Amino acid sequence: MPTSRVRTPKDLQLRELDHVDRRLLELLRDDARMTNQALSNTLGIAPSTCLARMKALRQAGVIRRFTIDVDPQALGQGIEALISVRLRPGARQQMASFGETLKKVPEITQYFFVGGVDDFLIHVTARDIDHIRQFVLEHLSANPIVATTQTSLVFDHVAGPATL
Structure with missing residues (x-):
């Protein structure tokens, strides 16, 4: 399995999100309380890579906030x-x-x-x-x-x- 390098906000602005980024966003959309460990397990990537990707998505403004949906x-x-x-x-x-x-x-x-x-x-x-x-x-x-x-x-x- 190829190693995934940490992407910076500049990287995200210059090219489209890859399938791992999109899948990470889908998982968070469905359950923003998922732990980093659960996210990384589901994505098949190292926890440190998952955390770095999430940080990059937040810094780039792709993830604007985490919220709850109250009835x-x-x-x-x-x-x-x-x-x-x-x-x-x-x-x-x-x-x-x-x-x-x-x-x-x-x-x-x-x-x-x-x-x-x-x-x-x-x-x-x-x-x-x-x-x-x-x-x-x-x-x-x-x-x-x-x-x-x-x-x-x-x-x-x-x-x-x-x-x-």
């Missing part, structure tokens, strides 16, 4: 919604500050700055429909730079396996 219902958040937001044409220069304010709102699980008709797509979790209504009124409709919103209730949220 919102377990936290009393029984409903989810996606809210499209369009800002007023004269307020386009305030998009960055609007995005910063969204980061501080506890109901928001994630948001996207998007191109197209709308400017933002916001994913929220809430106790019930009244909580979502109150969220829209307080955090969006009351904001003078918001032109329109459109709320879509989420019936099911399924994360698919991203192709690596």
Whole structure:
């Protein structure tokens, strides 16, 4: 078996990820708590090589963070919604500050700055429909730079396996 050299962030930026890097990312996507020993065993590489590859992937920004997926219902958040937001044409220069304010709102699980008709797509979790209504009124409709919103209730949220 050929030895695998440690790849630097510069290496990762210059060429595509190889099959071992991609498999490592798949394993971590499925279970970010896998130990280095379990990862290296599954990949068929030395633990030191696995650790070096993971470090290189993190330094290159390929791995941005490790996270958990919490069921919102377990936290009393029984409903989810996606809210499209369009800002007023004269307020386009305030998009960055609007995005910063969204980061501080506890109901928001994630948001996207998007191109197209709308400017933002916001994913929220809430106790019930009244909580979502109150969220829209307080955090969006009351904001003078918001032109329109459109709320879509989420019936099911399924994360698919991203192709690596």
